[in-house]
Amino acid sequence: MIYTFKFRPYRRRFVRTVSTSHGKWDIRDGIIVRLTDESGRVGWGEIAPISWFGSETIEQALDFCRQLPAEITDETIFSIPDELPACQFGFESAQEGVGRWGNGEIGGTNVQWPMPNAPCPMPHAQFSALLPAGEAALNQWESLWQQGYRTFKWKIGVDAIANELKIFELLARTLPAISKLRLDANGGLNYEEANLWLWTCDNLQANRELNPEIEFIEQPLPVEQFPGMLELSMCYGTAIALDESVATLKQLIACYQQGWRGIFVIKPGIIGSPSRLRKFCQENQIEAVFSSVFESAIGRQAALQLAAELSQNHRAIGFGIDHFFEQEHTWLQSLWKTL
Numbered sequence: 001m002i003y004t005f006k007f008r009p010y011r012r013r014f015v016r017t018v019s020t021s022h023g024k025w026d027i028r029d030g031i032i033v034r035l036t037d038e039s040g041r042v043g044w045g046e047i048a049p050i051s052w053f054g055s056e057t058i059e060q061a062l063d064f065c066r067q068l069p070a071e072i073t074d075e076t077i078f079s080i081p082d083e084l085p086a087c088q089f090g091f092e093s094a095q096e097g098v099g100r101w102g103n104g105e106i107g108g109t110n111v112q113w114p115m116p117n118a119p120c121p122m123p124h125a126q127f128s129a130l131l132p133a134g135e136a137a138l139n140q141w142e143s144l145w146q147q148g149y150r151t152f153k154w155k156i157g158v159d160a161i162a163n164e165l166k167i168f169e170l171l172a173r174t175l176p177a178i179s180k181l182r183l184d185a186n187g188g189l190n191y192e193e194a195n196l197w198l199w200t201c202d203n204l205q206a207n208r209e210l211n212p213e214i215e216f217i218e219q220p221l222p223v224e225q226f227p228g229m230l231e232l233s234m235c236y237g238t239a240i241a242l243d244e245s246v247a248t249l250k251q252l253i254a255c256y257q258q259g260w261r262g263i264f265v266i267k268p269g270i271i272g273s274p275s276r277l278r279k280f281c282q283e284n285q286i287e288a289v290f291s292s293v294f295e296s297a298i299g300r301q302a303a304l305q306l307a308a309e310l311s312q313n314h315r316a317i318g319f320g321i322d323h324f325f326e327q328e329h330t331w332l333q334s335l336w337k338t339l
């Protein structure tokens with residue numbers, strides 16, 4: 001199959017700054033990809049790298065798109081190197097999506113426009129909502145609760161541990177006991193701090209009827225300290241989820257082979273080839289939690305499709321939708337006009 005290929009870089013500002021142990025993040029840079037097959041059917045894809053997380057940079061992704069010819073084939077798509085995992089995802093999901101996008105009308109013309117024709121592929125999905133870091137979490141959870149969220153994620157390893165433990169205690173006391181809380185350190189703790197967090201969580205779980213369930217701590221230690229996380233996972237009742245350590249499929253397979261049987265956070269947007277992820281998940285039963293990379297509705301559609309196919313558990317998926325960017329719909333429409 002031959003496809004006409006077009007792409008368009010974008011830049012969007014988050015409604016609220018995202019704070020992690022890596023610092024502040026205000027702007028999401030990405031690339032929208034459009035493939036048109038010989039019969040005129042269109043497929044949309046999104047490349048949304050996070051280089052500090054282990055994917056290629058936006059510049060590398062742009063260089064790759066720029067050197068491609070105006071017509072590409074399946075072979076082009078399936079031979080994108082592993083060094084460009086966000087590109088593998090963007091192109092492969094665009095290719096898989098050819099013909100699956102809805103018709104709409106913009107300015108009186110009928111178009112295959114970049115909105116999914118199916119609603120969310122997970123009608124009964126439970127989504128997790130990201131709380132703001134620090135004390136702001138204490139004022140924010142309630143409006144998210146009213147929107148229907150029951151699982152929350154709070155970033156730790158951003159401020160001094162003593163301050164965060166105080167806020168955590170307040171947060172745990174305020175959140176309804178039927179809610180779930182995930183803590184995400186983004187690799188920002190040292191071994192002692194990770195022990196202290198896990199110990200605190202275990203203690204809190206001794207009073208389960210009074211407190212929310214602490215579902216897991218995500219990536220407590222830096223990627224290089226895999227043995228430390230393996231050890232910690234055997235010492236506490238509170239679970240550990242690997243995230244940065246399993247950013248790409250190659251890393252995920254390496255952690256699995258080194259004996260990790262805890263939770264794997266899968267960010268489809270940067271993991272690499274969706275078809276190879278599918279194959280791995282079908283051959284190996286892993287406990288996966290799917291999560292966003294703050295992509296637009298285009299990348300989200302493909303990521304949720306994969307989550308629907310591959311997650312075989314009760315865990316909420318980390319796509320706090322509709323509160324990261326403003327005016328998604330308008331943005332998508334204007335984007336269509338330029339492609």
Ligand SMILES: O=C(O)CCC(=O)c1ccccc1C(=O)O
Nearest residue numbers: 128130153291292293294318319
């Ligand atoms: O996983 C979620 O619940 C939301 C997404 C999220 O936290 C995230 C989004 C972009 C980059 C890194 C991360 C992260 O999990 O560390």
Ligand SMILES: [Mg+2]
Nearest residue numbers: 184186218243
């Ligand atoms: Mg994380």
